[in-house]
Amino acid sequence: MTRTDPLDVPRPDARLHLGVFFQGVNHWTVWSDPASGSQIDPANFRRVAQTAERGLFDAFFLGEGLRLREVDGQIHDLDVAGRPDAITQLAALAAVTDRIGLVSTSNTTFNEPADLARRLSGLDLLSEGRAGWNVVTTDNAWTGANFRRGGYLDHADRYRRAEEFLTVARAIWDSWEDAAVSGAADAPAWAAPGAVRQVRHQGPQFDVDLAPILPRSTQGHPVIFQAGDSGEGRDFAARNADVIFSAHGNDFDDALAFADDLRRRLRAAGRPEDDLRILPGTEIIIGATEEEALEKKRWIRLQQVTPATALGIAGLLWGIDLSGRDADGPLPKEDPVVAENDGSFGARRIADPRQVVAEWREKADANRWSLRETVIALGPQRGHVGTPAGLADKFAHFVRHGAVDGFNVTPYLIPDGLDDIVDLLVPALQERGVYRTDYTGTTLREHLDLREPLTHRTTTDRRRTG
16 A cells, blocks of 8 residues: 555654675675675674664675576576585674674574584573574475485475474473572572473474573573565464564555555464564665666666676576576577476476566667676566665655564675664664664563564463554
C-alpha cells in the first residue's frame, strides 16, 4: 500500500538501525580498485568493525563460506579463498571493539547444535552480550560434498532441521539459571543444586544428551537473525527470529508489503507485530549532488559487473555456458534452456526465463545495449543512491512508515566503504532525529530494542503488543 498523506506517520519516533555485512563471497565488492584490501587481513576486518562502531551501528555481520561457489562445476572468478571462520574472527574483533554487535552466519545443515551452541555462547560471553547468530540453511550439493553425509536437503527438510536445531540450541542456552554461579568466596559449592540442568533431546534430526558448560551472557541468548524469503522462511522467522534480512529494501511499496506480510505472520505465531526487526540488505552510494552520486553509481557498476560476471549472470538466465562469448557484444541469439535446479548450483536459475529474455532483448535492441550493459541495467538491482540529505529523508520515510527498521549495509569497497556513510549520512540522520546519537545499552539485544529471548517469556508476554 502507498502512504501519501504527510500526516499519516504511524511511527513518528522510530529510529533507524544499521548493520554492516562483510560478505567476502560476492561480486558486489569492487576488488579491482587500488584501495581494495585483502579479505584475510585482520586489519581490514578491524577497520570495518571500528568504523561501524564509530558510526553507532548495531552490528557487524560476517558471511559464511564453507566452500567456494560453483555454477555447473565452474568456480566463481571473484570468490575468496582462505576466509577465516566467522566465530573465530568475531571473537578477535570482540577484543578491539566495545559496543557493536558481532553476528556470525552459521548454517544448520552442516553443523551440530551441541557444538555450535557452545561456540556461539562462548562468543556471547567473551563479547559481554554482543553476539548474534544468522541462521542459514545451506542447500547446495557442492557444499554437501565436503561432509560425510554429502548431498543436500530439500527445501522443506532444511527448515525442519533448522527449527529442531534452534530448539536444541536454546535448550542448551537456557540450561543455566541466571544466578547459577556463586559470587561468594565462602559458598559451600560453586553453584546451587539444580542450577545447571542436563539437556536431553530426541527428535528426527538430533539425539542430544549433555551437560552444558557455559552460563548465559548478560543478554540471555545470542540474537537470532534469519534471511529466508520463501513462505517457509518467513514463517520460520515469525516463529523464531529476532531480526530478518530481506531483499525488499529498495522500493518503498515493496518493502512495506513485505513488512505487512511479516506482521501478519507474527500475529499468527502469537507474537507482537513489532517483535521482529526488518533489516534489508542494501548498498548506499553517496555524492555531493544527485548527479555526482549517479555518476559514481555508473562507475561502481562497471567495476562490479566485470565481463566474466556479466557472462556468468546471463548464463544463469539462458541456462547455457556463455564463458567464451564477448560480454561487450550482443545478447545470445539462442533461446534459453529451461532446466530444473538440481541443487548443484551456487546461484539459482530462473524457473521460466523465456519471458525475461524477451524483455531483455526488447530493451537491449531499443537502447543498443551490449550484453554487459544489459546485465547492468536489467540484472540484479540493489541499493540507494543520492546525497546525504536526500538519503536521510528517504530512510526517515521508510522507517517512520513501518517499511523497514533499518538496513544491513554491504559496502562496495573494503575496508573504506563505510566512511561516507559514517561521516556524511549518519549526521544527516541524527539531525532528523531518526538515528541514535550514542549507544544507550551494552548488548546487541539492547541496541536493537528487542524484548527478552522468546523462551524466557510467558504466554502473556509473547502476545503482548506493547
